Amino acid sequence: MIKIYNSLTKTIEEFVPIKENEVSMYVCGPTVYDSMHVGNSRPVIFFDTVARFFRYLGYKVTYVSNYTDIDDKIIARAIKEGVSESEISERYISEITETIRRLNCLPLDKTPRVTETIPEIIAFIEKLVACGAAYVVDGDVYFDVEKVADYGVLSGQTTNNLISGARIDPDEKKRNPLDFNLWKRTTEGRRWHSPWGEGRPGWHTECVVMVESIFAGKIDIHGGGNDLKFPHHDNEIAQSLCLHSHPIANYWMHNGMIDFSGDKMSKSLGNYVLANDLLDAITYPVYRLMILNVPYRQPLAFREELIRQAEKEYQKIYRSFVGAVRALELSETGVTAETNEVIEEEKSRFIAAMKDDFNTANALTAIQGLVKEANTLIRGGAANLGFLKRTTEVLKELLWVLGIEIEIKPLTAEDKSMVAAYYKAREEKDYRLSDQLRAIIIEKGIIL
Numbered sequence: 001m002i003k004i005y006n007s008l009t010k011t012i013e014e015f016v017p018i019k020e021n022e023v024s025m026y027v028c029g030p031t032v033y034d035s036m037h038v039g040n041s042r043p044v045i046f047f048d049t050v051a052r053f054f055r056y057l058g059y060k061v062t063y064v065s066n067y068t069d070i071d072d073k074i075i076a077r078a079i080k081e082g083v084s085e086s087e088i089s090e091r092y093i094s095e096i097t098e099t100i101r102r103l104n105c106l107p108l109d110k111t112p113r114v115t116e117t118i119p120e121i122i123a124f125i126e127k128l129v130a131c132g133a134a135y136v137v138d139g140d141v142y143f144d145v146e147k148v149a150d151y152g153v154l155s156g157q158t159t160n161n162l163i164s165g166a167r168i169d170p171d172e173k174k175r176n177p178l179d180f181n182l183w184k185r186t187t188e189g190r191r192w193h194s195p196w197g198e199g200r201p202g203w204h205t206e207c208v209v210m211v212e213s214i215f216a217g218k219i220d221i222h223g224g225g226n227d228l229k230f231p232h233h234d235n236e237i238a239q240s241l242c243l244h245s246h247p248i249a250n251y252w253m254h255n256g257m258i259d260f261s262g263d264k265m266s267k268s269l270g271n272y273v274l275a276n277d278l279l280d281a282i283t284y285p286v287y288r289l290m291i292l293n294v295p296y297r298q299p300l301a302f303r304e305e306l307i308r309q310a311e312k313e314y315q316k317i318y319r320s321f322v323g324a325v326r327a328l329e330l331s332e333t334g335v336t337a338e339t340n341e342v343i344e345e346e347k348s349r350f351i352a353a354m355k356d357d358f359n360t361a362n363a364l365t366a367i368q369g370l371v372k373e374a375n376t377l378i379r380g381g382a383a384n385l386g387f388l389k390r391t392t393e394v395l396k397e398l399l400w401v402l403g404i405e406i407e408i409k410p411l412t413a414e415d416k417s418m419v420a421a422y423y424k425a426r427e428e429k430d431y432r433l434s435d436q437l438r439a440i441i442i443e444k445g446i447i448l
Contacts, residue, residue, distance in 0.1 A: 001014050001015075001355065002014070002015040002057075002355045003015065003355060003356055003357055004221075004251050004253065004357055004358075005253070005297060005357050006250075006251045006252060006253075007154060007229065007252040007253060007254045008153065008154055008237075008247060008249075008251070008252040010156070012357060013251070015220075015251065016250075017059070017220050018218065018219070018220055018250065021058065021059055021060060022059060022060045022061075022062070023051075023054045023059045023060070023061045023062070023220050023221065024062050024215050024219040024220045024221070025047070025050070025051065025061065025062065025063045025064070025219065025220060025221040025222075025223065026064045026065070026066075026207070026210075026211050026214075026215070026219055026221070026222050026223070026249070027043060027047045027063075027064075027065045027222075027223040027224055028065070028066065028207055028223070028224040028225075028228055028232070028233075029065040029066040029067050029068065029111070030067065030068065030092075030096055031068040031071045031073060031074070032067050032068065032069050032074065032088070032089045032092035032093050032096060033071065033073040033074045033076075033077045033088060033089075033092060034073075034077070034092065035092065035095060035096070035099075035274050035275070035276060036095075036096050036099045036100075036274070036275040036276070037272040037273060037274050037275060038258055038272065038273045038274075038275055038278060038302060039225075039257065039258040039272060040275065041099075041103060041275045041287075041291070042225070042255050042256075042257075042258055042291055042296075042300065043223065043224060043225055043255050044100055044103060044105060045103060045105070045287075045288055045291045045292065045403065046255050046291065046292070046296045046358075046360075047063070047065075047223050047253075048103075048105040048106060048403055049292065049358065049360060049401065049402060049403055050221075050223075050253075050358055051063045051106065052106065052400065052401045052402075052403060053354050053358065053401050056397070056400070056401050061109075062109050062110075062215075063106075063108055063109050064108060064109055064110045064111070064112065064210075064211075064214055064215075065108055065111060066111065066112045066113065066114070066206070066207060066210050067089070067093050067096075067111060067112075067113045067114070068114050068203065068206060069085075069089035069093065069113045069114055069115050070085065070089070070114050070115055070189075070190055070200055070201075071203065074088050074089055074189075075188065075189035075190075078189070084190075085189055085190045086190070089115075093113075095276075097111075099275050099276055099279070102276070102279050102284060103275070103279070103284055103287065103288065103403070104284045104285075104288070104403050104404070104405065105403065110214055112210045112213070112214065114201065114206045114210075115190075117206070117209055117210055117213060118192050118201070120209050120210075120212075120213045121201045121205060121206065121209045122183075122192075122194050122195070122201075124205065124208075124209045124212070124239075124243075125141055125182045125183055125194075125201075125205060126195065127243055128141075128143065128182065128239065128242060128243065129141065131242065131243065132144075132147065133147045133148075133239075133242040133243070134182055135175070136196050137173040137174075138173060138185065139183075139185030139196045139197035139198075139199060140173060140181060140183065140184060140185050140196070140199075141181070141182040141183035141196055142173070142174050142175070142179040142180065142181060142182065143179055143180050143181075143182050143204075143205075143235070143238065143239060144175065144176070144179055145176055145178045145179055145180075145238060146175075146176060147242055148238045148241055148242060150241070151178070151234065151238050152230065152234050153234070153237065153247070154229050154230070154233050154234045154237055154247075154252060155229045155230035155233075155234050157230060180202060180204050180231065180235050181202035181204075182201065182202050182204070182205045183196055183199050183200075183201060183202060183205075184199050184200055184201070184202055185197050185198070185199040186198070186199050186200060203232065204231065204232055204235035204236060204239070205235075205239060207232075207236055208236040208239050208240055208248060211248055212240075212244075217244075218244075218246045218248065218249065218250065219248065219249045219250075220249065220250055220251060221249055221250075221251045221252075221253055222236075222248055222249035222251075222252050222253070223252070223253040223254065223255075224254060224255075225254060225255055225257060226254045226255065226256055226257055227257060228254070229254060233252065236248060254297070255296045255297065256294075256296065256297050256298045256299040256300060257299055257300075258299070258300045258301075258302050259299055259300070259301055259302065260272060260273070260302045273302065282307060282310075282311065283314070284403075285314050285317075285318075285404045285406075286307065286310045286311050286314050287310075288402060288403050288404060289310035289313055289314055289364070289402075289404075290306055290307055290309075290310040292360040292361070292363075292364065292402055293306070293309065293310060293313075293360075293361055293364060294361060295359055295360070295361050296358060296360065297357075313364070313368075314404075316368075316371055317367065317371055317395075317399070317404075317406075318406060320371040320374045320375050320378075320395075321371075321374070321392065321395060321396075321399075321406050321408075322406070322408055322447055322448065323374070323375070323378050323448070324374045324377070324378060324388050324391060324392045324395075325392060325408050326411070326419070326448055327378050327385070327388060328385060328388060328389055328392065329410065329411050329416065330411075330416060330419060330420055330423075331382065331385050335385045335386055335388075335389045336386055336389070337386060337389040337390040337393060338386030338387050338389070338390055339387070339390045340387050340390075342369070342373045343370070343373060343387065343390055343391050343394055345369075346366045346367075346369040346370045346373065346394070347366070347370075347394050347398065349362075349365070349366040349369070350363045350366035350367065350398050350401075353365070353366060354401065360402065363398075363401075363402070364402075366398070367395070367398060367399065367402075370391060370394060370395045370398070371395070373391055374388065374391045374392070374395065377391060408447060409446075409447075411446065415446055418437060418440065418441065419441065419446065419448065421433075421437055422434055422437035422438060422441060425437060
């Protein structure tokens, strides 16, 4: 049984998919006006891991995440650089796509763009206007939050509290401070023809329409960062409740934020680190371990020691895995995988941790247990090769769930002879010969 903390009900619930053995999942993607920072990358890595785990268990997963490629920030960037909005959005979609690849995330099933969904967005807004849930003022279209009895259900805030905290613009045409823009009449930037005049869509209506366009109904999981609960996700839910009488998804999942020097990491504060810059400094497995070492709903304090801890942990995993693979390669006879109680216990512990609201921190404890067992088996010599082979198989498949794939170039027959001679020289304490062979092994790029 998989258990998920549902942000909508604020309880841990058993995961029951809409369709048996299938998972439909949508995660809000980036607004493409700048490079991805480490904070943006946390949901990318976490929800990739969620999708991987479901696939590992045999589910058919449809995982979708969008690109918001029209927005005030994109327009402002385009004006600043003297280029078109399309040039800005294409530049950062290309860059962010490459960043996601560098993080070793699996390809998404779909990556819809707002600019490719304009007809569907307009049709959706027309339906909201027709049913009285939205109103038109001078070419702008607003959603009427009074039409939703449970407005703010996700964030858990009452309408009165939200109104008291709202900033009221004296030039606003809204009936209620909480009413939000579905269609914005504008003469600035990229715009489209609509029944209400030229303009562009409001942010909060874009994702709900893309979900509907792709999945044609309620989905299993909708995800994103905690900062999206209000107003973005509350506003998505409000629109869906009005038109479809459901909150878009059965399970809403939100990851905690990353803070930097005591503050939430954000571009507006200027206290952020670009994902590509960090990837240039460390390997992607270390990056992923840094993110996954902290349970996803907790805030993650970005500190140098967190990176060093992840580096140390990955080196232990890497050295153990490589040592096991080489021991198996150098064996003179074919090895059949054999299991033992320790291997299966650690595998079961990993799966149980992931089934418990995707507790990657506890899952990594099971990985450490497998590493310890592999090291013990390597020291035990030839008698343990069957167990060692099974350990490497399990370690490889569980690391895949976490998005970590260790690729080792196989040894040639010549390499095997040389490595065997190196180990024999060390065993016989022929240090001169072992040093000579070691130098050749390093020159050839063979990893032991």
